[in-house]
Amino acid sequence: MAASMVCLCRFVWRHGSRILPRRTGLCPSFRSRLHCSSPAHNGLLLSLNKRGILKDSFPQNAAQDELPRLLQSGAQTVYCGFDPTADSLHVGNLLAVIGLLHFRSAGHHVLAMLGGATAQIGDPSGKSSERERLSADAVETNTRSIRESIQRIFTNHELYFHDSPRQLGTVTVLNNLSWYKDWSVVGFLSEMGRHFRMGTMLSRHSVQSRLRSADGMSLTEFTYQMFQAYDFYHLNQTHGCRIQLGGTDQLGNLMSGHELIHRVNGEEVYGLTIPLVTSSVGDKLGKTAGNAVWLNRDKTSPFELYQFFLRQPDASVEGYLKLFTFLPLAEVENLMEQQREDPGKRLAHKRLAAEVTKLVHGKEGLESAKRCTNALYHCSVQALEEMSDEELQELFREAPFHELLLEPGTTVIDTCRRINAIPEGPRGYQLVSDGAVWINHSRTYKPEQVLIPKLHILSNGLTLLRVGKKNFYIIKWLSL
Structure with missing residues (x-):
């Protein structure tokens, strides 16, 4: 591996269901050990436990003494990985980001690692079949988009939510492609593969469930745990990272990282899991399940x-x-x-x-x-007038958007016909006469009514037209 690696994406700041309908705590052993520990050493973990953000730990004795003492001893480095298998994170990922934000608020340094390399392999955890292979170009596009999203969230947290006198830790965004691009297959297996044991790898729940499935598991997926383990090892060596956050479905991968580091250099490191965000029927929220609520505006609007x-x-x-x-x-x-x-x-x-x-x-x-x-x-007309074109299109995402030239004497029926909102002929005329058409939340009964500025055309040059209960049309008037 090259002596020095240049990260593909990085930013650093230095400053001096039912989704889980009940509060989800840690496993009983973790919780009881936290409360048995000295409060002076476990304040952050106890706080995260009370909020329900922590679920489990590895190794188990970490909760009793070592990890709380480590956190109390000074600023530590914590990381969480996000594979860019889509061009946006979703609410299911947000809890992991919030976990990092809590550590940063407590003065610890956080690493958000984007899996530009591992996304091309595919994590089998929680999957019933192999992920569709992504091209390198698609992964690069996704990585760029997710990096911007993470940066936005950390910036918003600092601007609007951090009011403590405690100094924030640093934030670094990394792409693991930067440390895999110089490895050869033979080199990686020769140097790192010897530290993994087949029995342990085969015993992972994610592997066992897939081996019992009809499609089985490919060699590519099977090696995923090796790469995630090496990510932890690399961050431990280059950033002094000793703590990894991940969803509960990542426990096996966290264990693999712990075992690799312990086997190679004997250093004790720790894994913490957070609850999975699930739907009202208990399914994990995310892109695979098709129920994702995205964090990027172009996929899920703020509204x-x-x-x-x-x-x-x-x-x-x-x-x-x-x-x-x-x-x-x-x-x-x-x-x-x-x-x-x-x-x-x-x-x-x-x-x-x-x-x-x-x-x-x-x-x-x-x-x-x-x-x-x-x-x-x-039904606020004032709110409509304050909205931008983008907001209207976000609000009525499925509604047709039309740009029309406003001609003198344009009537309600003219407008409806120009955007094909009503049928041609008498039937369309009758719909307007019967009150089936609404303009800017006001019902109209007069097909021949000439459009009146500020009534039919808002001050922002927009008209919201509705036919029936659900058929919306957005009109942007030109040359007003």
Whole structure:
């Protein structure tokens, strides 16, 4: 391997369900050991445990003494990996990012590792069949997009959520392709392969479940745990990283990394798992299941993200406030008490949706989500006038968007026909006369009504036209 590696993507700051309807804690042994430990040494872990962000640890004795003492001894380096198998992270990944943010807020340094190399192999964990192979170009595009998303979230956290006098740790984004590109197959297997044992690799749950399946498991997938283990080893050697975060389905991969490092240099390292975000029927939320709520605006708008959390069941909201926000637990309890006193106001739901949207999309994204909510659900003409073309197209993602030249004397029926919103002939005319057409939330009964600025055409040059209950059309008027 080359003596020095240049990371393909990196930024550093230095500053001086039901998705889990109940609070998900650590396994009983982890929880009890944390409480038996000296509080002076386990404050961060206890806090994450109370919020439900930690699920398990490896090795198990880490929770009793070594890891809390390590965290108390000074700034440590923690990493979490994200394979760019899509061009955006999703809500299922957000909890891992939030875990890194908590460590950073406590003064520790965090590494967000993008798997530009491992995405081309495919993690078999939790998969019933092999991933579709991605081209190098697709992985590079996905990596760039996810890097920007992670950078945005960390920036938003620092701007809007970090109000502690404690100095933030650094953030570094890495691409593991940078340390694999100079390896040959023979070199990697010769140097690193000898440290892995077939019996241990075959015993992993992700391997066993696939070996019993009809399609079996390819050699490519089987080697994934070797590469993730080496990632941990490489980050340990180059960044002094001793802690890895991952979902509960990553426990086997975390164990492989621990075993490799322990076998090669004898250093003790630690793995921490976080709960998986699941749907109301218990399925993991993500791109494979087809139920992903994305973190990039072009795939899931701020409005859609806001509504996703706003619509969570009452039984989930307290747990989500602890998991997905940085509100003090006392404030969460106070919010829940207010919600119980007046459930109709849904104060806890609204706060949850606002906090997550601001973290992911910033203050402007939250304001956009609220404008869209007012425009759609509260029939606010003012909100419509304040919306941009982009926001309208996000809000009515399936609605046709038309740019029309406004000609003198243009009527309601003319407009409807030019965008094919109504049938030709008498039937279309009758629909307007019967009140089936709405313009900017106001019903119209006059087909020959000439369009009036500020009534039919908003000050931003837009018209929202609806036919029936669900057929929306967006019109951008030119030459006003």
